[in-house]
Amino acid sequence: MTEAPPPVLLSETEVIARVDALAHQMAPHLDDDTTAVCLLTGGLWFCADLTRALSRLGRNVGFDALWLASYGDARASMGRCEVRADLQRPLAGKTALVVDDVFDTGLSLSEAARLVKDAGASRVLTCVFARKPLPFKIAGPRERAITPDFVAWEAPARFLVGYGMDASGAFRGLPYIGALD
Secondary structure, eight states: OOOOOOOEEEOHHHHHHHHHHHHHHHGGGOOTTOEEEEEETTHHHHHHHHHHHHHHTTOOOEEEEEEEESSTTSSSOOSSOEEEEOOOSOOTTSEEEEEEEEESSOHHHHHHHHHHHHTTOSEEEEEEEEEOOSSOOOSSOSSOSOOOSEEEEEOOSSOEEBTTBOBTTBSTTOSSEEEOO
16 A cells, blocks of 8 residues: 655645756856766755756756665664765766755765765855754754754754655656655
8 A cells, every 4th residue: 555645745837936946056166167966865856856956047057866764764864874876986186066955964965975976076065945943853963963054944853755765666747845754
């Protein structure tokens, strides 16, 4: 039996509007030598929409990806970040824009920022679609080691799905954001 789609917290129209507004905010800080580093798997939907929105504004950023895992199929962080696939292109001397779907523990974003800096990026900017407030229900640390430079949506402290966010692989493809709690 398949679980019913969750109720809408942020509609598809609102998601699109927030991505476009964020692209306008970010564009002055980027150039065509910037590389967007998408955090897989959840960040793929947001990163694709964001890079297209930036392109419409004349910012044609490059693309690379890191596949990091800090949740697995659980609803709580494992408290550590596993690198499943590394960068594919050189970042030496470039601005790297790390793009992720949701910021809750900050573990994945912090690890990604460290990895791209270690890869030689001259500047590291971070961007998330949704930022959850503290406190939130996680098994990991309560302090965040990093603060995103750009945030599209201040999300509630709920278990979010849709627009790349999932529950054990389900609901990633929803064009809106819902919650399962």
